[in-house]
Amino acid sequence: MSAPGISAGETAGASARLRRRVLGLPVLVHVGGAIVLTWLLLALLAPWVAPYDPIAQALDVALKPPNAAHLLGTDNFGRDLLSRIIWGSRLDLQMGVFGVLFPFLIGTSIGALSGYRGGVVDMLLMRLLDITISFPFFVLIIAIVATLGSGLLSFYIALALVGWVSYARIVRAQFLVIKHADYVLAARSLGFSPARIVFSHILPNAITPAIVFSMSDAVLDILLGASLSYLGLGIQPPTAEWGLMIAEGQTFIASAWWIAFFPGLAIVSLAIGFSMLADGFAEYFGLRE
Amino acid sequence: MALLDVRNLSVDFMTPAGALKAVDDVSFAVREGEVMGLVGESGSGKTVACRAMLHLLPPGRRRRVAGEAIFEGRNLMAMDDAELRAIHGRKIGMIFQNPSSHLDPLMTAGGQVAEPLIYHEGLTRKEARSRAIELLRQVGIPDPARAVDAYPHQLSGGMRQRVMIASAVACRPKLLVADEPTTALDVTVQTQILRLLLELRDKTGLAIVLITHDLAVIASTCDSVAVMYAGRIMERAPKPELVARPKHPYTMGLIRSQPSRAVPGRELPSIEGQLPAPGDLPSGCRFHPRCAFAAERCRRPPVDLEVAGPDHVTACLRWREIGQAA
Numbered sequence: 001m002s003a004p005g006i007s008a009g010e011t012a013g014a015s016a017r018l019r020r021r022v023l024g025l026p027v028l029v030h031v032g033g034a035i036v037l038t039w040l041l042l043a044l045l046a047p048w049v050a051p052y053d054p055i056a057q058a059l060d061v062a063l064k065p066p067n068a069a070h071l072l073g074t075d076n077f078g079r080d081l082l083s084r085i086i087w088g089s090r091l092d093l094q095m096g097v098f099g100v101l102f103p104f105l106i107g108t109s110i111g112a113l114s115g116y117r118g119g120v121v122d123m124l125l126m127r128l129l130d131i132t133i134s135f136p137f138f139v140l141i142i143a144i145v146a147t148l149g150s151g152l153l154s155f156y157i158a159l160a161l162v163g164w165v166s167y168a169r170i171v172r173a174q175f176l177v178i179k180h181a182d183y184v185l186a187a188r189s190l191g192f193s194p195a196r197i198v199f200s201h202i203l204p205n206a207i208t209p210a211i212v213f214s215m216s217d218a219v220l221d222i223l224l225g226a227s228l229s230y231l232g233l234g235i236q237p238p239t240a241e242w243g244l245m246i247a248e249g250q251t252f253i254a255s256a257w258w259i260a261f262f263p264g265l266a267i268v269s270l271a272i273g274f275s276m277l278a279d280g281f282a283e284y285f286g287l288r289e
Numbered sequence: 290m291a292l293l294d295v296r297n298l299s300v301d302f303m304t305p306a307g308a309l310k311a312v313d314d315v316s317f318a319v320r321e322g323e324v325m326g327l328v329g330e331s332g333s334g335k336t337v338a339c340r341a342m343l344h345l346l347p348p349g350r351r352r353r354v355a356g357e358a359i360f361e362g363r364n365l366m367a368m369d370d371a372e373l374r375a376i377h378g379r380k381i382g383m384i385f386q387n388p389s390s391h392l393d394p395l396m397t398a399g400g401q402v403a404e405p406l407i408y409h410e411g412l413t414r415k416e417a418r419s420r421a422i423e424l425l426r427q428v429g430i431p432d433p434a435r436a437v438d439a440y441p442h443q444l445s446g447g448m449r450q451r452v453m454i455a456s457a458v459a460c461r462p463k464l465l466v467a468d469e470p471t472t473a474l475d476v477t478v479q480t481q482i483l484r485l486l487l488e489l490r491d492k493t494g495l496a497i498v499l500i501t502h503d504l505a506v507i508a509s510t511c512d513s514v515a516v517m518y519a520g521r522i523m524e525r526a527p528k529p530e531l532v533a534r535p536k537h538p539y540t541m542g543l544i545r546s547q548p549s550r551a552v553p554g555r556e557l558p559s560i561e562g563q564l565p566a567p568g569d570l571p572s573g574c575r576f577h578p579r580c581a582f583a584a585e586r587c588r589r590p591p592v593d594l595e596v597a598g599p600d601h602v603t604a605c606l607r608w609r610e611i612g613q614a615a
Contacts, residue, residue: 180347182390189345190405190456191377200404204395 026283032276039270043089052080054087054240063256073258075248077238081258084240085266091241092222092270095155099221100214102160107167108210114168115175115206116198122172129165137162141224142233150233155225166217167210174206181205208285215278219271226267242267291318291359292496293464298356300334300341302567308353309567312338313520315356319464322490324497326511326528328504328543330564334520335500339466342366343381344373360464378405382457386469388449392441398425398452399437405459424455429485447478451485458489465489468500483510504543508532513600516540519565519575522594526601536603538580538611574606582611 042049052070058078066073072081114125132140141158148154178184179202187197226243228234235241237248242263249259300312312334319325327335340346342358342365358365360381368376377383385391392401402424403417412420418437425433428451441449450470457465467486471479487510489495499511507514507528515525516539524537535541542560544550551557562579565571574592577583587606594602605611 182385182387183393185345185347186383186385186391186453186456187393189343189377189383190408191374191379192404192408193374196408201393201396205393 026280028276028280029284032273032280035269035273036277039089039093042086043093046086046090050083050086052083054079054084055238066258072262075259076252081262084245085263088240088242088245088263091235092225095225096218096222096274098156099159099225100218102156103163104167104210104214106160107164108171108207110164111168111171112175112198112203115172116179129168132162132165145228145233150236155228155234159221166213170210170213171206174209175202178202178205212278212282212285215274215281219274222267222270292321292361293319294359295342296357298338298342298358300337301353303351303353306568310520310570311567312341315522317515317522317525319496319498321496322494323513324490324499324511326507326514327498327500327517328502328507328514329517330502332564333517335517336468339468339498339500343383343466379409379460380462381464381466382462383466383468384453384457384470387473388446388453389441391453392449394441397437398439398444401452402455402459405456409460424459428455446474447481450474450482454485458495461493464496466498471506504547505549519570520567521575521604523576524603530598530601536597536601536608537605538582539576574604582607
C-alpha cells in the first residue's frame with residue numbers, strides 16, 4: 001500500500017531501490033557503462049589476462065597477421081598486439097580519469113566561487129578564463145608539455161592548467177541561476193551559513209551538467225593523450241600505449257594494417273563507451289532531449 | 290510586551306529612474322501566540338516588508354531599508370549576518386507560497402526537516418532523523434516513516450507544504466512568517482494547512498505573521514489584521530472589529546468583493562481601477578483615485594494613521610463621515 005502523495009515503490013529497502021534505479025537508467029548508460037567497465041576490468045587484470053609480455057620482443061614472429069597464437073597479430077618487433085592493447089588500456093583509462101579529475105576539481109571550484117560571489121571576484125576570474133581560452137587548446141597543451149618535458153605528469157599539469165575553463169563556465173552559469181533559487185532562499189531563512197548553503201544545496205544541484213560534460217571530456221583527453229604520444233610528447237617507447245602503437249604501426253599500414261588498426265579500434269570503442277555514458281546521463285538528468 | 294514590534298519600516302528599491310517606495314512607514318506588532326494577518330493585493334508590499342525585516346530580500350538589488358523590527362527586545366534591522374543566523378530557523382521560521390520550488394529537489398523530505406536540527410541543535414544524523422519522522426507526523430503526513438525518505442517530486446503540493454512547515458518549526462521558533470502559505474494549493478488542502486498552523490500555535494505558543502491576499506483566510510484564522518495598500522498600512526485592528534466595523538473604504542471594498550459574499554445573478558462587486566505603480570504613487574492618500582469617498586483633502590499629504598477605536602487605527606481621513614454613511 002502506498003501512502004497518499006508518495007509514489008509506489010518507496011517501500012523497498014535501500015539496496016533494492018538502488019538496483020531499481022540502476023535498471024531504470026537509459027539504455028545508452030547500460031551499453032556505455034558495459035564498454036567502459038570491460039576496459040576497466042581488462043586494465044585491472046592486465047597481468048593475468050594478457051597472454052604475453054607487452055614489451056618482450058620476438059623477432060622470429062614479427063609482423064604476423066592475426067592468428068591462433070596471436071589473436072590480433074604481432075608488430076614489427078614480434079610483440080603481441082592483444083597483450084599490448086590490454087596493457088595500454090591501463091594508461092589510456094588513467095589519462096581519461098586523471099585528465100578529467102584535476103580540471104573538474106579546479107574548474108568547479110573556480111566556477112562556484114565566481115558564480116556565487118559575483119562582483120570583482122567574478123570579473124577577475126572570468127578575465128583569467130578569457131585569457132586561457134584565447135589560446136588554441138591543442139597548441140597551449142603542446143606548448144606546456146613541451147616546456148615541462150614529455151610524460152604523463154606534464155600531460156596532467158597541462159590539462160589542469162587549460163581544461164578547467166569548460167568546467168568553470170558550466171558551474172558558474174549554474175550557480176548564477178541556482179543562487180537565486182527559491183530553495184536557497186528557504187535555506188537562508190533557516191539560518192544556514194553561506195558555506196553550508198553552497199555545499200549542501202547549491203553545489204549538488206549545480207554539478208550535474210559538469211559531471212555529464214566530464215564524460216565526453218574524458219574521450220577528448222584520451223584522444224589528446226594518444227595524440228601526444230603519437231607526436232612523441234607523451235608516453236615513450238617501448239611502453240604500450242594506444243596512440244603510440246598507432247604511431248609505430250603507421251609505417252606498416254600498407255603491409256601490416258593490424259598494427260595500427262587494433263589500437264585505433266580500442267581508442268574508438270573506449271571513446272564511444274564514454275560518449276554513450278555522457279549522452280545517457282544527459283538524457284537521464286533531463287539536460288537534453 | 291509584543292514579541293515582534295515593527296516600527297516605521299520603509300523599503301526603497303533604487304533604480305535608474307529613482308527610488309521606488311515598496312514599503313512606506315509600516316508599523317505593526319505581534320504578541321506571543323497571536324496570528325496576525327497582513328493582507329493586501331499583489332504588489333502592496335506585504336512580502337517585501339516581511340522579507341526586509343528578516344534580511345531575506347533577493348540579494349544584489351540596490352535598496353534602502355529603514356525602520357526597526359524589535360524581536361524579543363532586539364532590533365533585527367541592526368543585526369549582522371552572524372547574529373541573524375542565530376535567529377533564522379531557531380527563533381523565527383519562514384514558509385513560502387510555492388512549496389515545490391522552496392524545497393531542495395535533491396534532498397529527501399526527512400533530510401530537509403533534519404538539517405536545521407543537525408545544524409542548529411547539534412543532533413546526530415540518527416537523532417535528527419527520528420525527530421524528523423516525529424515532526425512529519427505532527428504536521429499530518431501519513432506514514433512519516435516512509436515519507437522521510439521521499440524526494441519532493443514524489444510528494445503532492447499539500448504534503449510539500451507540510452514538509453516545509455515541519456522544517457521551519459523543527460527548532461521550535463517563537464515566530465513563523467507564512468508568506469501566502471496556501472495560495473498554491475487546492476481549496477480543500479488550504480483549509481487543512483491553515484488548521485495545521487493554528488494547531489501548532491495552540492500547542493507551542495507559536496506566533497504567526499500570515500501574509501495573504503485572501504480575506505477569507507484572514508477571517509478564518511487571524512486574531513488581528515493589518516491591511517496594506519501600495520506600500521502603506523491602511524487599517525489595523527483586531528479581526529472581529531475589522532470585519533464588523535471597517536473604518537477604511539479599501540477594507541470595506543475588500544470585504545464586499547469576497548466571492549463568498551456573492552449574490553447569485555448579481556455581479557460580484559470589485560474595487561475599480563488598479564494598484565498604482567511604486568514609481569508613480571498618487572499624492573495624499575494612496576487609495577484616493579480608486580475611492581468612492583475621495584474628497585479634495587484626500588489628495589494632499591499628510592495622511593497619518595488615526596485612532597478609530599481600541600487597538601483600531603485607520604489611514605482614512607474621512608473615517609468618521611464614512612462610518613456614518615455606511
